Amino acid sequence: MAYILHQSPAGHGHGPGGYEQLESSRGGLPGHAPLPGTTSVRAAFIHVVGDLLQSVGVLVAATIIYFKPQCKIADPISTLFFSVFVLGSTFTILKDVFRVLMEGAPRGIAFEAVKEALLGVSGVKGTHDLHLWALTLSHHAVSVHVAVEASTDPETVLWEATRQLQSKFGFASCTVQVERYREETA
Numbered sequence: 551m552a553y554i555l556h557q558s559p560a561g562h563g564h565g566p567g568g569y570e571q572l573e574s575s576r577g578g579l580p581g582h583a584p585l586p587g588t589t590s591v592r593a594a595f596i597h598v599v600g601d602l603l604q605s606v607g608v609l610v611a612a613t614i615i616y617f618k619p620q621c622k623i624a625d626p627i628s629t630l631f632f633s634v635f636v637l638g639s640t641f642t643i644l645k646d647v648f649r650v651l652m653e654g655a656p657r658g659i660a661f662e663a664v665k666e667a668l669l670g671v672s673g674v675k676g677t678h679d680l681h682l683w684a685l686t687l688s689h690h691a692v693s694v695h696v697a698v699e700a701s702t703d704p705e706t707v708l709w710e711a712t713r714q715l716q717s718k719f720g721f722a723s724c725t726v727q728v729e730r731y732r733e734e735t736a
Contacts, residue, residue: 589646589687596639604632646687653683656690659719667718668694671710673702675731691723697731704728 607628614624648654655661659682668677676697684690692715698707708728715721 589643589650593643596643600632600636600639603635604628607632650684650686655682656684657687659690664692664715664719667714668696668711671696671707671714673698673707674711675699685723689722690720691725692719692721693725695727695729697729699731 608625611624611628614621649657661680661682664682665677665680668674668680674696678695678697680692680694682690682692694711696707696711698704708726711726711728712724715724715726
């Protein structure tokens, strides 16, 4: 069962570019390993491992009780250990799911670092309306307005800002709006 769950999906989808492909894509932060598989596959794998551990625990508890009938406490102890494992593993998956559902900031990407990278692009004088969110655990999006000097080529700034966001932070979806710098927007 674990072998089957770790296999990649074989071409099944509901159209090109769907969330199944987004979540299992190998995007993410450069230098960071992408999370293995989709959240559903991770949850199913943990469920299978939990069932295996529970079965082993019940077998060990039954063996102990068989040879020492006075040690009937082995069964509830086995159940307690299993419950702790399930609770711990479920918490990490729920945290990841809620990050995506609530469109939370991607894990491991600092807001200030993104802002500093944008301000480091030649010709950029300021940024505003910077938004970071996770569409899936491995597909992150960014939206930002950058204010540029009047003498700066907006196309060059747009290209360089997008390249910085994708290469430094691994954003898969970048929306950069370039506008002329005005004192009142600073």
